[in-house]
Structure formats: structure tokens, C-alpha cells
Amino acid sequence: MSRIVLPYLASFATSLLGNSVTAIALPLLVLFTTGSPLGAGIVAIAAAVPAALAGILMGSLVDRINRRTAAVLSDVISAAALLILPIVDLTVGLSLGWFxxxxxxGSFGDVPGITAREAMLPAIAGSSGTDPARLIGMREALSGVMLLIGPAVAGVLVASFAPVTVLWITAGLAGLAALLTLGIPAHATAHERADEVPGAETRPARPGALLFGLRHLAQSPVLRSLMLLAVVLAVVLAATQGIVIPVHFAFQGQPGLVGFVLSSLAAGLLIGGGAFAMLGTRVRRRTWFTAGLVLLALGFIGISLLGPVWTVFAAAALAGLGGGCLNAVVGLAFVEHVAETDRGRVLGAQNAIVTLTPALGIGGAAAIIEAGSTQLAAVVLAGLWVVAALVALAAPSLRRISENEN
Known part of the structure; x- marks a missing residue:
């Protein structure tokens, strides 16, 4: 593996691992400090809304400077934010306001950092001579690995140390991600910028330009369709992982099985992304797309049955396999359908939207469970994805995903 690709993937994995551990340790710290589950919810909302705004606003910065620099700055912001809490805990003491x-x-580091790493992928692929489809498949497989081991690492750390101590470690992971990113040669992440292209939008200070990424997503038939599909998937997946599965196993008196189900999902993502990395250019893009939609549908239907434990595990793995295939195709479509000069703003807008949607899914599923049952919520979610998959298969705009055109 080249000296360009290796530090890129290593920094991506380290950043994702840090985020995964923080996602578990921080809510626990809020709960232990405030004694209120509502406090954890308030902190989650406080992070989600600014993160979405940061994704839209900072996308312009990602397009105006070297994307390696943007990723490093984002990691530094994340590390600094995480360090504040243990320092405050040692001095004046923590409260909900500090969280x-x-x-x-921290929201000004998370989404822009993800956007910068996604946006630099075509330049990394070109500089290293790696096929973009293979690199995206490797990245998706690596995401599966981190999602697989992240909760386990978090569990070990939280069991060994107080949650506030774990934040020292996650801050260190963010700092390590920044150092690994600096290991990527600057020329490998250089990209054509708007001021170098006649007619390109170069003044992001204008209100209209700040919304360029959202406008581009709305005006491109392919990107608009893929974005809507991603929103539905985010809603269904977040609700399934975040409330349906935990509530089901809690009612069964087996809450410890939740982590194993999520690991099955991550294992499926790993296999799906790995398969795309090895075979992505040998199999038609439409085949990968269709397989992803169908496997996800079968997985969600299997989960909705809430049958014996092994069937839930198998269905979660199937859904992960489909997600790995679909995410790789969608990622490659964004590479092909967004100009190099605009990629930061468009991906920033996409990530901003996806950041907000999980709360919608979890909230909606919680309301259905409260009014009906966990089974009903699972069936509604599965049905929602089946409808979305059928629409996506029939959509004329998505029949062109294998073509490099807007």
C-alpha cells in the first residue's frame, strides 16, 4: 500500500474510532454527572444542530484550502473540545452547561473533518494511482472494522476507567488522526479550486453561495435521489440501532445482546465494503446498487420479525452487507457527479442533512413504540425502507448511476 493511501486510511480509521468511543463515553459521563437521561438528550441535540450548520458553512472552507489542512484543523478542534471536559472536571467541576x-x-470539528476526508479521496486516488472504486471500497470496509471494534474498545475503556478519563484517550485519538493526516504528502490532496475555474462560484460570503451545496443537491436529479435515499436509510438504521433493538432485548431481559447485534451489522458492512474494493470494477455498478437495496430490505424485514436471537443476528449481518454495497456505490456516485471545486460544499451539505436525520428516526420510532409496540415500530421501519428501495429501483435518475454525468 502506497505512502499516500496508508496514512489516509489510517487517519480515517483513527478519527472514526475516536468518534465511536466518544459516542459511548460522553453520554455516560453526562448521565453520571447530571443523573438525568434528559441531559444526555439535550447534549445530543446541542451537538447535532451546530454540526449540521458547520457542515454547510465549513464546506466552503474545505473547497478553498488544501483538504489535508482542513482535516487537520478539524481534528485539532475535536481534540481541544474533548480536552476541555476533563480539565474542567479537575478544576471547577462539570455541569450540563459545560457539556x-x-x-x-466539537461539532465544528466533526462534520467538517468527515467532509474533508471524503472530499480528498479522488485526489488521493489520482496521486497514488488507485482506482477510486477500490479506494472507496477499502474505506467502507474500514468503516465496518471500526464500527465492529469501536463499541468493544469503548466498553473496555469505560469498564477500566471513569468516563471522564476516557475522554483524555479520545482526545489523543483525535490528535493522532491529525498527525497521521499530516503524513499524507500535501501535493496528494491538492485540488482545483473555484478561483482557478472561469465562472465558478467563488464568493462564499454571499448568502446564496453559503447554500450552494444544498442547491446543488436539490438541482441534480441523481444527487437529489441519492440524498433522499440516504436520508431514509439514516432514519431507518438509526431507529433500528438506537431504539428498536435495544428496547426489544431490554424487554426480553437480554440487554447484553444489543452489542452483538450491532457487531453483526458492522461485520456485514466490512464484508460488503471489502467485496466492493475487490470486485467493484468487475461487476456493473447497477448490480451493486440493486444488491444493496435488496439485501438491506431483506435485513430490515428479518429484524422486524423480532424472532429468535440468531435470526436477528443474521438479519443484522444481511442489512450490514447491503449497506456496505450501497454506501460504496453512493460514495462513488458523489465522486463522479460533483465537480472537484465544489466537492467540499456539496459533501458538507449532505453530511449536514444526514447528521440531523437520526434524531427524526429515533424520535419517530419511540413514539410508535409508546403508542403501539416494538414490533409495530420495526415493521413500519422495514416497510419504509422497502418503499424507498422500490422507488429507487424505478427512478429514472438512478438508472444512470453508472454513467459519469450530471
């Missing part, structure tokens, strides 16, 4: 403030600050 909210840090959540807002």
Missing part, C-alpha cells in the same frame, strides 16, 4: 458548550465547539 452543551463542548458539544457545540
Amino acid at each position: 452543551v458548550a463542548v458539544a457545540i465547539l
